[in-house]
Amino acid sequence: MTGSLIAREVRRGLHGGAWLPVAFFLLVATIVPFAVGPDARLLARIGGGALWIAALTSAMLPIERLIEPDRADGMLDQLAMTGTAEEAVGAAKMIGHWLTFGPLLLIAAVPGSFLVGLDGPALARSLVSLAIGTPGLAALAVAVAALTAGLPRAGALAGLLMMPLAVPLVIFGAAATGDGESAALKLEAAIALLLIAGSPFVTGAAIRASRT
């Protein structure tokens, strides 16, 4: 069941506007030079952080379609009837969501890096940092989506919940784009792993708690 659930998530992601977070990511990256001015040195210094803010905000866009439609439609109940653990549903959603979000964002990060004035080596570091960080963002998005599913004004609430939780990932992710020597990348990877490992359990518990 988990395999077909991942395939379903990918299919629904691609049909449900997978380009939207990517377009949003590029838009935020475009805004940065307008907001801070065209000074190339300043842009190169803050570019990595700007890319991460763009990635975080675009990761929040799909939250409302990740869990809530399946809860409202009885899909999660029917999955439970087939004996699929809620944690497995959470893991499948996380993997499926990342597959439609992570690779596209990495592709968009190439033009995005030029927009915020990052040069070749900094571009490479940004791509590595985002490649490690986006699974963490996807894990967080699924867990937050499950926690807010069925609540009124869930979209705004999800943003309020997700941004503070993403702070450690953003700190080390953005640091890793600026400096290849430090341990930021390892710490970022550690935090992403923690989020990936924890998300299915949070999602599972939230799905069970949301049943009425």
Place this chain on the structure above:
Amino acid sequence: MRPLLRGEALALVRGGRPLFEGLDLELGPGEAMHVTGPNGSGKSSLIRLVAGLLRPNAGKIERADAALADEGLALDRELPLGRALAFWNGPRLAEAMIAFGLEGLARVPVRLLSTGQAKRAQLARVMASGVPLWLLDEPLNGLDRAGTAELESAIAIHRANGGAVLAASHLQLGGDWRRMELGQ
């Protein structure tokens, strides 16, 4: 013979209000029970309790594998009906689609189905699952006369094959049912 469903001394409290307590329930192969009662008496909650989607406040439930048809459609709306039903991997899908007159709708997207057609699709999913215990919450809602007859014959065949059915409905169900009234 081992019962397909056995609930002992079940109690359920919802929103601070006790719906029922000390409820005993047993369904063997070939048996069917019709749960009746006024709105809000806990019919749907009892079905969800038996399904395992709610936890009883007291008592315990043992049951065989079960399939549930409630108000949730649980079919991907953008997919054609045949593919949406196939997601659930029911071993008897082809048979179930014929039994509920859905074979002509296999290529129609789920979002275009009428209320009655969607109900047939749900019931077909239950039948396709091939499990021994069917849990039906208001199975007649939206069904026309032909659909009701299809459901009754599907239930009769299921029972003849040793299956059991627990249905909650405020409408009359055809066939021979044991009755349980909630909210007295």
